[in-house]
Amino acid sequence: MNDKKRSIVESALNLFYKKGIHAVGINEIITVAGVAKKTLYNHFKSKDELILATLKYRDQLFMDWLTQQLNKAELGKDALLALFEALDDWFNGRVQGLGEFKGCYFINTSAEYGHFNRQIYSACKEHKDKIKALVQVHVDSFEENAQKNALLVDTICLLKEGAITTALVQRNLASAQNANAIVENILRFKR
Amino acid sequence: MNDKKRSIVESALNLFYKKGIHAVGINEIITVAGVAKKTLYNHFKSKDELILATLKYRDQLFMDWLTQQLNKAELGKDALLALFEALDDWFNGRVQGLGEFKGCYFINTSAEYGHFNRQIYSACKEHKDKIKALVQVHVDSFEENAQKNALLVDTICLLKEGAITTALVQRNLASAQNANAIVENILRFKR
DNA sequence: GCAATAATAGACAACATGGTCTACTTTTAT
DNA sequence: ATAAAAGTAGACCATGTTGTCTATTATTGC
Known part of the structure; x- marks a missing residue:
């Protein structure tokens, strides 16, 4: 797994686990992961796919x-x-x-x-x-x-x-x- | 408890329980309850208060x-x-x-x-x-x-x-x- | 060195969110 | 009967949502 990709999954997991999945938006995830939105959607084709990865x-x-x-x-x-x-x-x-x-x-x-x-x-x-x-x-x-x-x-x-x-x-x-x-x-x- | 109020609480509970709270919006609740938005906010001053009621x-x-x-x-x-x-x-x-x-x-x-x-x-x-x-x-x-x-x-x-x-x-x-x-x-x- | 790949920031679209407000109608109590 | 209270539909606001796209910059492999 790519460095960026791992960072996205880790950040998403931390946020989802702490606040719940619906309560966390894509924008918050990319901010915490320190990553551009395009990068996220480059690795995952939807939020659902990211959830599965977490x-x-x-x-x-x-x-x-x-x-x-x-x-x-x-x-x-x-x-x-x-x-x-x-x-x-x-x-x-x-x-x-x-x-x-x-x-x-x-x-x-x-x-x-x-x-x-x-x-x-x-x-x-x-x-x-x-x-x-x-x-x-x-x-x-x-x-x-x-x-x-x-x-x-x-x-x-x-x-x-x-x-x-x-x-x-x-x-x-x-x-x-x-x-x-x-x-x-x-x-x-x-x- | 008022008829309308009870209908709002019942509808909200059913939807929240079935789909999860974040996944259900106020508009869906009032549609199911058959009630105007003002009526809901007449009885509950926020979604949080409605959640507590459910x-x-x-x-x-x-x-x-x-x-x-x-x-x-x-x-x-x-x-x-x-x-x-x-x-x-x-x-x-x-x-x-x-x-x-x-x-x-x-x-x-x-x-x-x-x-x-x-x-x-x-x-x-x-x-x-x-x-x-x-x-x-x-x-x-x-x-x-x-x-x-x-x-x-x-x-x-x-x-x-x-x-x-x-x-x-x-x-x-x-x-x-x-x-x-x-x-x-x-x-x-x-x- | 240079072309291909992957990253960047962020504007943008289309829609959903909670909540307010207006203008109008029905219900209720006296 | 009439005045007060409670209802109606829905426009509207500001913000947030997922997801796309452009234009630009780094990072790669060969």
Whole structure:
């Protein structure tokens, strides 16, 4: 990816994430990116295409970070708890690369667009599917009973989404710690 | 509340909920409401004030419905399970009054506005606080241990938020059933 | 060195936005 | 019946929106 192009995507993502997509205009983006309007439309043929690029970019950023956090812990239960510790870091501004916490970019974008724009919706869904797949790997490593396995994956994913939403809407920045405590209890029972 | 005023609020809410707030203009609202622009600005001195009115209206609508659903069940564990059955009805379009499911209006609005507009943010937070208080009542009826009590309330609220978000973003309309199964397991353990 | 490519600033078009205002009509209360 | 209040349609304003286009300047690859 070109330098200019990357600068445009980064600036757009930062603004979209902070203020919401509809609230940010092209002119603001090019000002922040320090780029001419023609340059932007040279790389992206519409705002929608730029939005998709920010979703892709954020997905990479987020997945790289999360995968790295989980890999620090041991495969299985430890990694699952590390997931919620990572979330806690994120909510409380201890993760440089993700910017000041303002909820999940993909949930926010879904909330703004719903299922109206198929491509945008798909990008958001795919991001969540990836995370679920990551959780699945770790649950698979110790839970062989298919039914219990599925239930545990669902539980963890629901708690994760709930923690993100609660941190945003209720401004409860401890929600990841709460979720962590819940998961710890569940995993302990499973011994 | 005046007939015209109610019509404006209802139309605005329907449009905002379906398309997102920034995506809907005043002109569209007055057209749908069948009302002159002056009439709208007679009742509300700005779009922001109208947004707040829709939040208040939806809060009443939703809380009335939810309270009624929980009251059908017995105080305590039954009511908590009824909560997730109610969510399942909502997600799958079996609740007339709430319109076609498009996520939680308060989460969506928070996602669009963040903490930028204090009044809007507060209205969203207060709605969630009310629901949490409702859950609290039922947990209080059978769980006297303070720590377990708090943990259970958190669990239920996180699962609820997670189910709503997952139903929207992943288009997983069974998420409330999943959450229900999880809560059932937890409550059974508590015997 | 020089042609091709990519960047620049910014004018411009066409339309949408929130909000105000005028001139007129209907509804309501007494 | 009549005066006050609340409604109507829609012109209008200033600004903001996405997107195009021109004319000029840097940056490339060969």
